[in-house]
Amino acid sequence: MNMDIFFQGLFIVSVIALIVSFFLDEPISLKRIHKNLEELGIKPLKKGERSKYKLTIKGAKGEQVIYPLNQDAFYFTVAHFAPDCEAFAEYMLELWCLTPFNLILTTDLGETKNTETLGLWQWNGKHTISICTHDVEKEVLALILLHEIAHLRIHTLTNYAYAYNLAGKRIKSPYYGMNVKPHGPQFASVFAEISRPTLDMKNLYSNKQKRHLTNYFQSPKKVHLTPLTKCGNIPVY
Numbered sequence: 001m002n003m004d005i006f007f008q009g010l011f012i013v014s015v016i017a018l019i020v021s022f023f024l025d026e027p028i029s030l031k032r033i034h035k036n037l038e039e040l041g042i043k044p045l046k047k048g049e050r051s052k053y054k055l056t057i058k059g060a061k062g063e064q065v066i067y068p069l070n071q072d073a074f075y076f077t078v079a080h081f082a083p084d085c086e087a088f089a090e091y092m093l094e095l096w097c098l099t100p101f102n103l104i105l106t107t108d109l110g111e112t113k114n115t116e117t118l119g120l121w122q123w124n125g126k127h128t129i130s131i132c133t134h135d136v137e138k139e140v141l142a143l144i145l146l147h148e149i150a151h152l153r154i155h156t157l158t159n160y161a162y163a164y165n166l167a168g169k170r171i172k173s174p175y176y177g178m179n180v181k182p183h184g185p186q187f188a189s190v191f192a193e194i195s196r197p198t199l200d201m202k203n204l205y206s207n208k209q210k211r212h213l214t215n216y217f218q219s220p221k222k223v224h225l226t227p228l229t230k231c232g233n234i235p236v237y
């Protein structure tokens with residue numbers, strides 16, 4: 001047997017395997033979300049049609065489809081972030097009902113010198129959370145969403161004298177009137193409070209991630225944000 005041909009064959013096979021695994025690893029399929037919404041009878045907004053909250057899905061070529069965002073649309077979209085963990089989608093829906101926000105899923109959120117932006121929280125009278133779905137592991141996607149909801153919650157707790165706690169009870173906002181740093185100790189503590197319930201969820205994190213996150217959320221003030229890079233790159237902005 002001619003070894004050259006043998007190795008050439010091997011090379012082609014491994015390239016194909018690489019391509020296949022690339023598609024198998026595709027973290028979240030936007031196409032599948034569109035299909036799922038269609039099955040649910042949730043249609044994109046027509047020109048001029050209004051909706052209090054919106055779900056925007058941007059494709060790789062910049063094309064975008066905007067859906068009205070209600071509880072159903074939110075739940076079934078977020079369910080794609082952690083398909084094996086119903087509890088996660090249920091919990092995210094609870095948080096969304098507490099303070100609703102627009103949701104943007106995009107394959108590109110831009111990048112800075114050192115990091116790719118994977119999540120973004122914005123406020124312009126309404127909250128908007130953008131999530132980069134490209135090349136992101138599912139467990140990390142869940143963390144990005146939690147991270148951005150923590151930004152939203154910090155905004156609520158610094159801007160309103162009274163807010164609702166996670167159990168739905170009206171409380172005095174602990175950080176009211178304070179000018180807190182985007183990723184300072186108050187943020188870390190809110191991020192931990194929001195994320196702690198997810199540690200008991202089955203099929204959400206790998207065991208390694210769970211161990212790491214448990215330590216992280218036990219003393220968020222000490223460890224801040226850096227250790228989360230071990231769970232994949234967590235956005236800084």
Ligand SMILES: [Zn+2]
Nearest residue numbers: 151235236237
């Ligand atoms: Zn952030």
